[in-house]
Amino acid sequence: MPFTQRHLLGLEGLAAEEILHVLDTAKSFVEISERDIKKVPTLRGKTIINLFYENSTRTRTSFEIAAKRLSADTINISASSSSAQKGETLADTARNLEAMRPDAIVVRHPSSGAPHVLARAVSRPVINAGDGQHEHPTQALLDLFTIREKKGRIAGLDVAIVGDILHSRVARSNLFGLCALGAKVRLVGPPTLLPAEFASFGVAIHHELKAGITGADVIMMLRIQRERQGANFFPSLDEYSRLFGLDRAALTAAKPDVVILHPGPMNRGVEISSEVADGPYSLILDQVTNGVAVRMALLYLLAARGRTEAERDAEERAAS
Amino acid sequence: MTCDAIAIEGGHLVDPVAGVDAPRDLLLQDGKVFAVDKPGAFRSADVARRIDARGCWVVPGLIDLHCHLREPGYEYKETVASGTAAAVAGGFTAVACMANTNPVNDSAAVTRFILERAAEAALARVYPIGALSQGLAGERLAEIGEMRAAGIVAVSDDGNPVADAGLMRHALEYCAMFDIPIIDHAEDPGLAGGSMHEGRTSIRLGLRGIPAAAEEVMVSRDIALAELTGSRLHVAHASTRGTVELVRAAKARGVRVTAEATPHHFTLTDEAVAEYDGNAKMNPPLRGGNDREALVAGLADATIDAIATDHAPHHRDEKEVEFEHAAFGIVGLETALPLSLGLVERRLLTPSDWVRRLSSRPAEILGVPGGNLRPGAIADVTVVSPAAEWRVETGRLKSKSKNSPFLGWKMKGRASFTLVGGRVVHEGVER
Numbered sequence: 131m132p133f134t135q136r137h138l139l140g141l142e143g144l145a146a147e148e149i150l151h152v153l154d155t156a157k158s159f160v161e162i163s164e165r166d167i168k169k170v171p172t173l174r175g176k177t178i179i180n181l182f183y184e185n186s187t188r189t190r191t192s193f194e195i196a197a198k199r200l201s202a203d204t205i206n207i208s209a210s211s212s213s214a215q216k217g218e219t220l221a222d223t224a225r226n227l228e229a230m231r232p233d234a235i236v237v238r239h240p241s242s243g244a245p246h247v248l249a250r251a252v253s254r255p256v257i258n259a260g261d262g263q264h265e266h267p268t269q270a271l272l273d274l275f276t277i278r279e280k281k282g283r284i285a286g287l288d289v290a291i292v293g294d295i296l297h298s299r300v301a302r303s304n305l306f307g308l309c310a311l312g313a314k315v316r317l318v319g320p321p322t323l324l325p326a327e328f329a330s331f332g333v334a335i336h337h338e339l340k341a342g343i344t345g346a347d348v349i350m351m352l353r354i355q356r357e358r359q360g361a362n363f364f365p366s367l368d369e370y371s372r373l374f375g376l377d378r379a380a381l382t383a384a385k386p387d388v389v390i391l392h393p394g395p396m397n398r399g400v401e402i403s404s405e406v407a408d409g410p411y412s413l414i415l416d417q418v419t420n421g422v423a424v425r426m427a428l429l430y431l432l433a434a435r436g437r438t439e440a441e442r443d444a445e446e447r448a449a450s
Numbered sequence: 451m452t453c454d455a456i457a458i459e460g461g462h463l464v465d466p467v468a469g470v471d472a473p474r475d476l477l478l479q480d481g482k483v484f485a486v487d488k489p490g491a492f493r494s495a496d497v498a499r500r501i502d503a504r505g506c507w508v509v510p511g512l513i514d515l516h517c518h519l520r521e522p523g524y525e526y527k528e529t530v531a532s533g534t535a536a537a538v539a540g541g542f543t544a545v546a547c548m549a550n551t552n553p554v555n556d557s558a559a560v561t562r563f564i565l566e567r568a569a570e571a572a573l574a575r576v577y578p579i580g581a582l583s584q585g586l587a588g589e590r591l592a593e594i595g596e597m598r599a600a601g602i603v604a605v606s607d608d609g610n611p612v613a614d615a616g617l618m619r620h621a622l623e624y625c626a627m628f629d630i631p632i633i634d635h636a637e638d639p640g641l642a643g644g645s646m647h648e649g650r651t652s653i654r655l656g657l658r659g660i661p662a663a664a665e666e667v668m669v670s671r672d673i674a675l676a677e678l679t680g681s682r683l684h685v686a687h688a689s690t691r692g693t694v695e696l697v698r699a700a701k702a703r704g705v706r707v708t709a710e711a712t713p714h715h716f717t718l719t720d721e722a723v724a725e726y727d728g729n730a731k732m733n734p735p736l737r738g739g740n741d742r743e744a745l746v747a748g749l750a751d752a753t754i755d756a757i758a759t760d761h762a763p764h765h766r767d768e769k770e771v772e773f774e775h776a777a778f779g780i781v782g783l784e785t786a787l788p789l790s791l792g793l794v795e796r797r798l799l800t801p802s803d804w805v806r807r808l809s810s811r812p813a814e815i816l817g818v819p820g821g822n823l824r825p826g827a828i829a830d831v832t833v834v835s836p837a838a839e840w841r842v843e844t845g846r847l848k849s850k851s852k853n854s855p856f857l858g859w860k861m862k863g864r865a866s867f868t869l870v871g872g873r874v875v876h877e878g879v880e881r
Binding site for chain 1: 648649650653654655656657658725726767770771772773774775
């Protein structure tokens with residue numbers, strides 16, 4: 131089954147075959163980054179706009195490198211330099227960018243659903259690079275890619291996602307992606323950060339770390355944000371760390387060949403101890419490496435596609 | 451007969467106050483109901499106009515307890531003229547408008563301004579609701595007595611909850627002097643701050659939720675205060691199962707509490723937010739399926755007294771933004787009639803119940819004329835074509851704003867004629 135989506139707004143609702151198609155495509159791009167000359171002409175003449183309304187080092191750099199290795203022209207726009215500060219709406223910004231004929235727009239935004247607003251306003255492909263507390267689909271795809279590389283499969287694996295599930299777009303995208311591919315997902319965190327409604331997505335809920343990771347093949351640790359402490363989601367980072375921090379002792383509950391993922395940036399000594407983060411089970415840097423290949427695959431699948439007739443008509447109407 | 455007499459003939463009269471649900475003709479004169487009689491009784495009367503109501507229900511004009519006309523201050527969203535045009539097109543002959551204008555209706559001067567605008571430009575009767583607190587700030591009582599003398603029919607900080615229980619207590623006590631209700635926007639500030647109902651959909655969309663408890667905590671508090679003070683409390687836009695249960699229990703104890711529900715809350719659920727549709731964002735938010743069912747049951751057993759629109763017009767620019775930044779509220783005056791008739795079609799309400807919820811009870815709660823068509827009553831009449839089908843389209847909505855989650859919906863039922871004070875102010879084309 132080919133990848134037929136016009137945009138990548140989230141992993142929710144994607145078929146397993148579509149996700150696997152992205153992962154397979156990514157696999158074919160891995161090798162490019164291993165070359166001496168890391169560039170192919172696949173997207174030559176294409177323009178990719180990275181529209182970032184929120185700070186990001188890893189994701190923005192990863193998208194930029196991915197585009198450049200495919201020979202696309204990239205433009206990075208950050209909120210501090212955008213019209214947002216002059217009061218321009220997101221939809222207007224999108225229409226203005228589209229008028230310059232980009233081939234894809236990558237967007238990160240602090241509001242959940244912002245990429246949907248963008249996608250409604252423009253005809254070019256929109257790639258969600260993280261929206262509020264909703265989804266971060268490319269992160270989940272690179273996580274899936276990394277797990278599959280290491281374990282050879284996704285289906286049937288026990289995967290524990292630990293931490294601030296409520297506010298995590300990484301958790302949501304992984305939940306949808308892992309479930310679509312047949313993994314058994316447990317979510318682990320304090321009830322304040324893990325509402326019971328999550329169970330309705332077909333996952334198990336745990337409020338105790340050890341029980342949550344017992345027998346796990348994969349543990350995905352989430353970044354805990356310091357500001358949640360002020361909002362009374364938990365009393366202190368110390369207490370959070372004692373209850374949900376992953377250290378070597380806690381890790382013994384998991385399968386002996388467990389692998390550890392973290393989307394970064396890590397709070398060492400809070401949600402994850404350095405010995406675990408830097409230890410043999412850690413795939414944290416593999417995730418970053420694979421992120422480039424996954425984003426190359428998505429840019430290829432979405433931006434290389436020519437304009438459809440309907441899109442061309444719409445642009446001509448807009449221009450006249 | 452004088453020349454301004456109007457006969458409405460061939461229709462089915464539904465007047466729960468008079469206990470009529472039968473074919474009757476109606477004769478209006480001098481702004482009043484002159485006579486109600488058997489079909490054909492006015493055939494030889496000398497009238498200026500005869501309205502053919504065959505196939506229609508003839509009911510006392512619908513009264514909306516709760517709308518936002520946006521004037522003064524937000525005329526780009528709605529005006530008294532455009533809002534009442536929407537009202538009469540939707541079958542409403544009177545509307546009570548909330549105080550969150552700019553300036554806030556917290557003084558007799560603003561009340562008088564609204565009534566002057568209504569006298570100049572309104573197609574429907576306009577009953578201003580005064581602010582409970584100065585500037586809706588929730589700190590000091592507004593000059594309720596002055597506003598009452600100028601014409602307000604109720605008091606509310608709608609849009610803002612009254613966080614301070616002491617202020618609410620005093621407002622309830624104070625209003626007893628004027629026998630006007632306090633209309634309660636019930637929302638606990640500590641639990642507020644979200645942009646949709648807290649539940650599976652908010653989790654899925656990564657949006658901060660407003661739990662049902664945010665409303666129930668406050669309804670619970672305010673029922674206790676109504677009980678303490680013996681004053682009248684009207685719960686605005688009830689949206690949760692818990693609220694319905696609290697009101698039901700309070701009524702059983704004899705507390706002077708009434709409640710309203712909106713068509714969107716008893717028609718839609720939080721799933722309507724779908725992929726961040728700003729037109730499905732309002733406060734209180736669309737709730738879960740259980741809540742929706744409880745509202746319908748509450749309307750059926752009269753726990754919920756009235757259907758009100760919470761018509762809240764907003765400009766398209768305030769809706770086509772990130773969901774969490776979109777304005778709260780939807781227009782409702784032109785869709786309330788068919789959406790509520792759906793409850794009659796599903797036999798959850800009788801036609802008489804329907805008229806009670808949309809006309810008789812609102813008139814009683816606000817203490818305004820109308821709500822019945824007995825001889826001598828004001829000649830505010832809605833002629834309803836219950837079978838007329840139409841589609842909700844931006845082009846046909848009279849409201850300045852088009853922020854409706856029902857755009858594109860096929861509706862059944864509409865107002866064929868709306869008469870205010872014996873004058874035809876709206877004529878629908880289709881039957």
